[in-house]
Amino acid sequence: MIIDPSIFRDYDIRAVAGKQLDEEGLVRIAQAIIKLFNPKRVQIGHDMRVTSPKFHQLFMETFINSGVDVFDLGYLSTDMLFYAAGVYDEDLSITISASHNPSEYNGIKMAKKGSLPVNEILKIREIALSDENLMINSDKKGTLEKRDVLQRWIDHLLKFIDLSKMKSYIVVSDTGNGMAGYYLPKLEEILPWKVTRLFYELDGTFPNHVPSPIEEKNRLDCTNKVKEIKADFGLIFDGDADRVFMIDEKGRTLSGTIMTAIIAENILKNHPGATILYNAIVGRVVPEIVQKNGGKPVRVRVGYTLIKTAMRENDADFCGEHSGHYFFKENFFADSAIIAALLVSELMSIKNKKLSELYNEYNKYRDSGEINFIVEDKQDVMKKIEEKYREISKSVDWLDGVSVWFSDWWFNVRPSNTEPLLRLNVEADNDKLLEEKIKELVTTIESLGGKEKI
Numbered sequence: 001m002i003i004d005p006s007i008f009r010d011y012d013i014r015a016v017a018g019k020q021l022d023e024e025g026l027v028r029i030a031q032a033i034i035k036l037f038n039p040k041r042v043q044i045g046h047d048m049r050v051t052s053p054k055f056h057q058l059f060m061e062t063f064i065n066s067g068v069d070v071f072d073l074g075y076l077s078t079d080m081l082f083y084a085a086g087v088y089d090e091d092l093s094i095t096i097s098a099s100h101n102p103s104e105y106n107g108i109k110m111a112k113k114g115s116l117p118v119n120e121i122l123k124i125r126e127i128a129l130s131d132e133n134l135m136i137n138s139d140k141k142g143t144l145e146k147r148d149v150l151q152r153w154i155d156h157l158l159k160f161i162d163l164s165k166m167k168s169y170i171v172v173s174d175t176g177n178g179m180a181g182y183y184l185p186k187l188e189e190i191l192p193w194k195v196t197r198l199f200y201e202l203d204g205t206f207p208n209h210v211p212s213p214i215e216e217k218n219r220l221d222c223t224n225k226v227k228e229i230k231a232d233f234g235l236i237f238d239g240d241a242d243r244v245f246m247i248d249e250k251g252r253t254l255s256g257t258i259m260t261a262i263i264a265e266n267i268l269k270n271h272p273g274a275t276i277l278y279n280a281i282v283g284r285v286v287p288e289i290v291q292k293n294g295g296k297p298v299r300v301r302v303g304y305t306l307i308k309t310a311m312r313e314n315d316a317d318f319c320g321e322h323s324g325h326y327f328f329k330e331n332f333f334a335d336s337a338i339i340a341a342l343l344v345s346e347l348m349s350i351k352n353k354k355l356s357e358l359y360n361e362y363n364k365y366r367d368s369g370e371i372n373f374i375v376e377d378k379q380d381v382m383k384k385i386e387e388k389y390r391e392i393s394k395s396v397d398w399l400d401g402v403s404v405w406f407s408d409w410w411f412n413v414r415p416s417n418t419e420p421l422l423r424l425n426v427e428a429d430n431d432k433l434l435e436e437k438i439k440e441l442v443t444t445i446e447s448l449g450g451k452e453k454i
Helices: 023-037 052-065 078-087 121-128 150-158 180-188 216-229 256-270 285-292 304-314 337-351 355-362 378-389 431-447
Strands: 013-016 041-046 069-075 092-096 105-112 144-146 170-174 194-198 233-237 244-248 275-279 296-300 318-320 326-328 371-374 395-397 402-405 409-415 421-428
Touching: 023 052, 023 092, 023 121, 041 052, 041 078, 052 069, 052 092, 052 105, 069 078, 078 092, 078 105, 078 150, 078 337, 150 180, 150 337, 170 216, 180 194, 180 337, 194 216, 216 233, 216 244, 233 337, 244 337, 244 355, 256 275, 256 285, 256 318, 256 326, 256 337, 256 355, 275 285, 275 304, 285 296, 296 304, 304 318, 304 326, 326 337, 337 355, 371 431, 378 402, 378 409, 378 421, 378 431, 409 431, 421 431
Parallel strands: 041 069, 041 092, 069 144, 170 194, 170 233, 275 296, 275 318
Antiparallel strands: 013 105, 092 105, 233 244, 318 326, 371 421, 395 402, 402 409, 409 421
């Protein structure tokens, strides 16, 4: 049996299949989940990875043999999973998926009833790695029933926009052979878009590019096609389709900050005074836009389960993350890539503007993107950074790592939860100041023992 302890992350499990997690180890994890949660009914789906059908089957069999009733969801994007967890009254909802990771990976994502996040991943690890006998020989086997959520998912998506306001756009959509290619064709039958499809065939070997759009090389196919056919915009989804990157007609990628600002404005048109969350390294234009449009901006910590919890605590209508995750109250406080894309394109239609015009409107500040440093004592380095800047800055906060604020620039340094890394993000009023401050901070962190990770 193979279970590498490092595969358990804050909110999911991801492993190199066969090397870090084998089939016996997968069954053991399923047994640990049953031991911890004691579910009576679960629903289980899977993505298009080569190992997913087998992993999916083993997971279902383990639950059934333990006396748990199982609903087989079949193919599923991760945002479809969270939707299913919200609309169906099952104790747990699970999908076999490794998100945007390369083809050799697979993993497990979960949600509780009501699409509540599963915060107990480390407890699952503890049980799975223990010597405890987890075998359950139930006298009564669980039942198995197929459940197709696709049509309900499409109907749900269309509730977020006014279709009569949507213009007829020329769109390039790159699903990277991932799960967005499963449901988008059905949605495209309804939308007034003319779509050029790239890599819609479900193929877990990822023959065209790894479905990780945060890396520029994986956006090139879509970007080039947008410019070639003079499309209005492009969409690039990650492997499990819960993240999307949008490309304007000039071939520029909208950052998480710009996307968050656009979506926030649209939501505030229909929900005046709404609370809008944004994570600790999203840019300053977001709270400015929220306040300008009569909303209440609230800055929160980075992290999937942290955001889901904060959404409920603040009864927020929306939260945007720098990494391309967008969370919606009316989507059970869960994230969805396609809902984000629909809301951006709807605002384009309402304001009668090209995506490049919205890009220019919201691209008010300049940012560094994330710069990573290998650091042994992360807390010590952050404290020394605070000491250096405390007296000369406007303010300092420790919401998530250390953030230091000035009148014309700011920066955040936060620790990785899983690696010996510090992550630096800098934003400034102009390119010259940004370049100067990046250089200054890189020098500072390296002087404290950090080494930039290239």
